Amino acid sequence: MSFRYSYMKRDTQIFNIINKELDRQRSGIELIASENFTSMQVMEAMGSCLTNKYAEGLPSKRYYGGCEFVDEAENLAIDRVKRLFGAAWANVQPHSGAQANAAVMLAVIKPGDTILGFDLSHGGHLTHGSSVNFSGKLYKPTFYGVEKDSGRIDMNKVEDIATKEQPKLIICGASAYSRDWDYERFRNIADKVGAILLADISHPAGLIASGFLNDPLPHCHIITSTTHKTLRGPRGGVIMMGQDFDNPFGLKNPKGEIRKMSAILDSGVFPGTQGGPLEHVIAAKAVGFGEALDDEFKAYSKSVITNAKAMANGFVNRGYQIISGGTDNHLMLIDLRSKEITGKKAEHTLGLADITVNKNMVPFDDKSPFVTSGMRIGTPAITTRGMKAEHMETIVNWIDQLLSDPDNQDLINSTRNDVNNFMKDFPLYEEKMEVV
Numbered sequence: 001m002s003f004r005y006s007y008m009k010r011d012t013q014i015f016n017i018i019n020k021e022l023d024r025q026r027s028g029i030e031l032i033a034s035e036n037f038t039s040m041q042v043m044e045a046m047g048s049c050l051t052n053k054y055a056e057g058l059p060s061k062r063y064y065g066g067c068e069f070v071d072e073a074e075n076l077a078i079d080r081v082k083r084l085f086g087a088a089w090a091n092v093q094p095h096s097g098a099q100a101n102a103a104v105m106l107a108v109i110k111p112g113d114t115i116l117g118f119d120l121s122h123g124g125h126l127t128h129g130s131s132v133n134f135s136g137k138l139y140k141p142t143f144y145g146v147e148k149d150s151g152r153i154d155m156n157k158v159e160d161i162a163t164k165e166q167p168k169l170i171i172c173g174a175s176a177y178s179r180d181w182d183y184e185r186f187r188n189i190a191d192k193v194g195a196i197l198l199a200d201i202s203h204p205a206g207l208i209a210s211g212f213l214n215d216p217l218p219h220c221h222i223i224t225s226t227t228h229k230t231l232r233g234p235r236g237g238v239i240m241m242g243q244d245f246d247n248p249f250g251l252k253n254p255k256g257e258i259r260k261m262s263a264i265l266d267s268g269v270f271p272g273t274q275g276g277p278l279e280h281v282i283a284a285k286a287v288g289f290g291e292a293l294d295d296e297f298k299a300y301s302k303s304v305i306t307n308a309k310a311m312a313n314g315f316v317n318r319g320y321q322i323i324s325g326g327t328d329n330h331l332m333l334i335d336l337r338s339k340e341i342t343g344k345k346a347e348h349t350l351g352l353a354d355i356t357v358n359k360n361m362v363p364f365d366d367k368s369p370f371v372t373s374g375m376r377i378g379t380p381a382i383t384t385r386g387m388k389a390e391h392m393e394t395i396v397n398w399i400d401q402l403l404s405d406p407d408n409q410d411l412i413n414s415t416r417n418d419v420n421n422f423m424k425d426f427p428l429y430e431e432k433m434e435v436v
Contacts, residue, residue: 022429024354025037025428026423026427026428026429027354027419027420027423028354028355028356028419028420028423029354029355029356029382029395029419029422029423030356030381030382030385031355031356031357031377031378031379031381031382031395032356032357032358032376032378032381033175033176033203033229033330033331033358033376033377033378033379033380034175034202034203034226034228034229034378035228035229035378035380035381036228036229036230036232036380036381036384037232037381037384037385037428037429038228038232038233038234038284038288039232039287039288039291040429040431041287042233042234042284042287042288042291043234043284045234045280045283045284045286045287046234046280046281046283046284047280048280048283049280050070050073050279050280050282050283051278051279051280053066053067053070053279054276055067055070055071055074055276055277055279056270056271056275056276056277057270058266058270059071059074059075059078070279070282070283073279073282073283073286074092074093074277074279074282074286076286077092077282077283077285077286077289078090078091078092080286080289080290080293081238081240081285081289082240083293084209084289084292084293085208085209085217085223085240086215086217086242087217087223087240087241087242088241088242088243088244089240089241089244089262090238090239090240090241091103091238091239091240091265091266091269092236092238092282092285092286093269093270093274093277093278093282094224094236094237094238094239094269094274095236095237095274095278095281096226096235096236096237097125097127097200097202097224097225097226097237098126098127098237099237099269099273099274100224100225100226100237100238100239100269101125101127101128101135101171101198101200101224102127102134102135102273103239103265103268103269103272103273103274104198104222104224104239104265104268105135105138105139105169105268106268106272106273107264107265107267107268107272108168108169108196108222108247108248108261108264108265108268109139109168109169109196110168111138111139112138112139112140113139113140113167113168113169114139114140114141114142114165114166114167114168114169115128115129115135115139115140115141115142115167115168115169115170115171116129116142116143116144116158116161116162116165116167116169116170116171116195117129117135117141117142117143117144117170117171118143118144118145118153118171118172118173118174118177119143119144119145120361121145121361121363121364121365122143122145122146122177122363123146123174123175123176123177123323123333123363124143124173124174124175124177125173125174125175125200125202127200128141128171128173128200129141129142129143129171139169142161142165142167143161144157144158144161145363146177146323146324146363148363148364150324150325151322151323151324151325151363152179152324153177153179155182155185155186155189158186158189159189159192162189162190162192162193162195163192163193166193166194166195167193167195168195168196169195169196169197169198170186170189170190170193170195170196170197170198171198171199171200172186172197172198172199172200172216172220173198173199173200173201173202173203173224174200174203175202175203176331176333176360176376177324177333178308178312178322178323178324178326178327178328178329178331178332178333179324179327179328179329180204180213180214180328180329181199181213181214181216182214183197183199183214183215183216183218183219183220184219186199186219186220187219187220190221196221196222196248197219197220197221197222198220198221198222198223198224199216199219199220199222199223199224200223200224200225201216201223201224201225202224202225202226202229202237203229203230203329203330203331204230204329204330205225205226205227205229205230205231206229206230206231206232206292206297206301206304206380207230207301207304207305207329207330209231209292209297209301210292210297210298210301210302211298212301212302212305213328213329216242217240217241217242218242219242220242221241221245221261222239222240222241222261222265223239223240223241223242224237224238224239224240225237225238225240226238227285227288227289229330229380230301230304230329230330230380231288231292232288232291232292232297232300232380232384233284233285233287233288233289233291233292234281234284234285234288235281236278236281236282236284236285238285239265239269241261241262241265244260244261244262245260245261246258246259246260246261247259247260247261247263247264300383300384303383303388304330304379304380304383305327305328305329305330306388306389307379307382307383307387307388307389307391307392308327308329308330308331308332308378308379309326309327309389310389310390310392310393311332311377311379311392311395311396312326312327312332313326314392314393314395314396314397315332315334315396315400318396318400319338319339320334320335320336320338320339320400321334321335321337321338322334322335323335323362323363323374330378330379330380331376331377331378331379332376332377332378333360333362333374333375333376334362334374334375334376334377335362335373335374336373336374336375336403337362337373339403339404341403341406342359342367342371342372342373343359343360343361343367343371343372343373343374343375344359344370344371344372345406346359346375346403346406347359347375349402349403349406349407349412350399350402350403352412352416353398353402353412353415353416353419354416354419354420355395355398355399355402355415355419357375357376357377358375358376359371359372359374359375359376360372360374360375360376361373361374362374379392382395382426385423385426385428386426387426394422398415398418398419401415402415
């Protein structure tokens, strides 16, 4: 008698929840700028037997045996992401973009050092110096932001702040900024004050890889990114460099040689901030990077930007204020104060109609982060579903109607019905039936 599978009973409770989430994703309009839909093969790799393997260390330099095949998978992920971005070096082990940033900071600066990042309330990220995050607790944070009248970053002011504060690390990148970045000017500023320049491209990474936005690799010392969002891979992080360089600390290896920055950054990931890498996720990253190297992905990226511009124009034509007046990338940050509705209320009302957005603070917001005066909208996920520019007007019209009468339950119900029927024309995971 075999007892090999006798302990395995179907966990219907959790799989019923998974099925409900699958139905939510299929039937609704996903407009959260940091979300996307992976391919089936990305999910298959994430759900593979590689989840069982511990592999602390780097390929061919592990602290565990039996790593020959996960070494192959991780090396493939490294090779593909280097080819995708034109990088000289990459570490694909970070569990997330936040942990990629944590590893970089641990590697290149010391607790108490000054960092200069983009203000969270202006569209930055928690890990760029927020007081509630490790980056604001361990280091001395200083910030630049956008101008009140233009909604754009004034690079002259960035230089003034850097000259005054003398940061050891400057971070360019955002989670809610709809314009492209002047990486070359940032590098000039970093060189002037003797700072290391980190570009966090978590949001626009796929658009950069496709060649539609400025490339940070020739200018920034270090680049971090997530692997989902516009890159459309699994949730995870990566660290890259356009070229390796001698570390600025004079640190030496056991042979007395100056350690390269690549070695310093590797140690910032392991053992600095993480233990065993998630090799099943790394395999899924390899799949995602491979997909992004295909010509189809470039066409997808172009459509993401086209859809975002069309959607932004639709909102502007209806009297909404978009911070900076428009978008160069995949997202827009909308100030709702002129519409006399909070971000929290907008998110809730639209959610009832199966339109998913996230509330977001806007520059110079007079409301708390739990309420906010704005909402952030992005087009990566709906573009993956196959939507084109002509569909953006329909979506904007639904949003406008709902926000103009947010307590009208009949309107919410009828819009939800329209949304659900609309989404039948853009099927998701047709190959994937309910998990039973």
